[in-house]
Amino acid sequence: MKILALDTTSGACSVALHCDGHTFEQFVAAERDHTRRLLPMVDAVLAEAGIGLRQLDALAVSRGPGSFTGLRIAISCTQGLAFAAELPVVPVSSLAALAAGSRRAHPEWQSGAIVAALDARMQQVYWGIYADACPHDSLLPEAVADPQRVLEALQQSELPAPLYGAGPGWHYDALSVAPLASVDLQAAIHAREIADLALPLWQKGEAVGAEALEPLYLRNEVTWQKRQKIRS
Incomplete structure (x- = not known):
C-alpha cells in the first residue's frame, strides 16, 4: 500500500509517504512559505x-x-496531484491527526482520551476528543468555541479520566484549569498520522475524487464573509 499525505493546517508543513510498510517524512515548522515548500x-x-x-x-x-x-x-496541491495522476483522495480530520501524533509521542497517554485543540484565532479554539479505540471520530462533535465554553463542556462531560490536552489551542488562560492530567502545547500535526488514519478509511472505500475534496472550516460564517469581501 502506497499513500502520500500532505498537511499545512497550522504552523508546519508536512509530507509523508507510507510505502509498503516503510514511512518517509519531511516536516518543517514554518508559519509561512507553505506554497513554496510543499x-x-x-x-x-x-x-x-x-x-x-x-x-x-x-x-x-x-x-x-x-x-x-x-x-x-x-x-489545492492535493487536488492538482490527484488530477494529474488520476488518484483517489482520503480526507482526514486535522484534530484526529493531532491526537494520534500526541499519543505516539506520549506512550504514557495510551490509557486516556486526548483533547486536541488548535488556536482558531478570534479568541476561539477548534477542538475534539479522541480515544485510542476510535481514533477517527471525536467523542464529542468537533467544534469551534470560546475557551470558556470548551472548559465548561469538559467539566460537565462524563468522559472517563484521565484526559490529556494536545496542541497550541491550550494556551488560553481560561483553559489552564481544565480537568486534564497533562498538556502538550507543542504538539503538532504530522503528515505521517494523516497517512496512518487514511489507510483504514481507504480500505473502507471512503476515498473521494479530487473534484469532491472540500475543506472543513467549522467557522462557516467567517468563511462566507471572507468570500464576499473577495468577490466585492
Whole structure:
C-alpha cells in the first residue's frame, strides 16, 4: 500500500509517504512559505522511496479544521496531484491527526482520551476528543468555541479520566484549569498520522475524487464573509 499525505493546517508543513510498510517524512515548522515548500517536499519523499506519483494507491490530506489559508494550500496541491495522476483522495480530520501524533509521542497517554485543540484565532479554539479505540471520530462533535465554553463542556462531560490536552489551542488562560492530567502545547500535526488514519478509511472505500475534496472550516460564517469581501 502506497499513500502520500500532505498537511499545512497550522504552523508546519508536512509530507509523508507510507510505502509498503516503510514511512518517509519531511516536516518543517514554518508559519509561512507553505506554497513554496510543499511540492519540493513531495518530490523529496517520493525520490527517497524510489517511486513515482503514478505508483501511488491514494493521496491523503488534512481536511481541517485549521487555518483557512493553510487548508486551501494543502487541499489545492492535493487536488492538482490527484488530477494529474488520476488518484483517489482520503480526507482526514486535522484534530484526529493531532491526537494520534500526541499519543505516539506520549506512550504514557495510551490509557486516556486526548483533547486536541488548535488556536482558531478570534479568541476561539477548534477542538475534539479522541480515544485510542476510535481514533477517527471525536467523542464529542468537533467544534469551534470560546475557551470558556470548551472548559465548561469538559467539566460537565462524563468522559472517563484521565484526559490529556494536545496542541497550541491550550494556551488560553481560561483553559489552564481544565480537568486534564497533562498538556502538550507543542504538539503538532504530522503528515505521517494523516497517512496512518487514511489507510483504514481507504480500505473502507471512503476515498473521494479530487473534484469532491472540500475543506472543513467549522467557522462557516467567517468563511462566507471572507468570500464576499473577495468577490466585492
